Amino acid sequence: MPTALVTGASRGLGAAIARALSPTHDLLLGGRPSAELDALAADLDGASTWPVELTDHEEMEAATEPISELDVLVHNAGVGAIAPVEDTYADEYRAMMEVNFIAVAELTRQLLPALRAARGHVVIINSGAGRDAKPGWSAYAASKFAARAFADSLRAEEPDLRVTTVYPGRIDTDMQRDIVAMEGDDYDGSRFLRVESVAAAVVAAVTASADAHPTEIVLKPTGRG
Template structure:
């Protein structure tokens, strides 16, 4: 029998960066693609012969039930997340809670539930963080705070689980539908050439995963270079 391909779970895999990561890993991995609904996952799962994994990551009872059959996991890519702009004065307590719930607490709980499966394969956890997890811009306070917390979570996980590899990836702004919405909120004109492509960031994820086992890629920082016309 041929050796079994490694198994990778990618959250937020239905579109944008998550779909790009899935396409990068599909040739070498068995894919489980997370998303909010079966309908949203159907096109990309069909394209890549991946297993759809529709679950609301902030519904922790549903998440616990959904991971019950995963007994081995080689790669866990935490890509799902949210962003809402606003000054400190404008940001409500509900927005703070929603941002941390999606970007930190849900990540921590899914990781915790999957630790036995990750330990079984000496797995790799990849956290899609942000440039905002390294520095703060005005109007991005809640989002940046959640990404600083996500970086701290990755650092703690790396210390507590030495059998695992844990990589925090800090990309600059990426050309996605979410980015279009953010730029519209800022009142700016959208120019995709100012931003990283999802494929570039996905390649960085694949490179981190494929790093030989004698090295631990702990952090990767990507900055966009304006593309020539």
């Protein structure tokens, strides 16, 4: 079977993407070492943990070196927080950029030979904030706009690869709960996208026929649960 590496796979959307890809792919489950990551690997046939700190580029290089061929790379790991510009300091911008953009760019760079060998597919889970920056979202949106620009450049530079950016609206995840708490609102997950719905969009992109290049997918919640 083809091989897929999914970052941020221990829970939430990453775990849902891994589960959705597991019938058709051998999986490398990226994430910090955890019981959740181990349990997911045990639950999915053909899955192995890939416990790498994505902000440690030397550790990442050592982990990518044995990968000679990779069919699918799904960049799902990310962090999020909101605050007005006057309360958002340089360290917050750096932290957001490091995970949401720089780790994406560096992991892709290190895996380019393996992706080229497989004529592979890079999927970047972006956000609605990567298309439209709202008040209070300057740091997060900046990191996602950067990831969008990276995907566009990669797509133009590597014509033998498929590069898909997925722009989901708000998703029912633990991170979303934290953001809603920052906004001071009550949480109602039925207003948001289900992780399974976003995972299905990733599978649709990855399994698109060879003559088709799904460059962008935009998903918005209907609020109908």
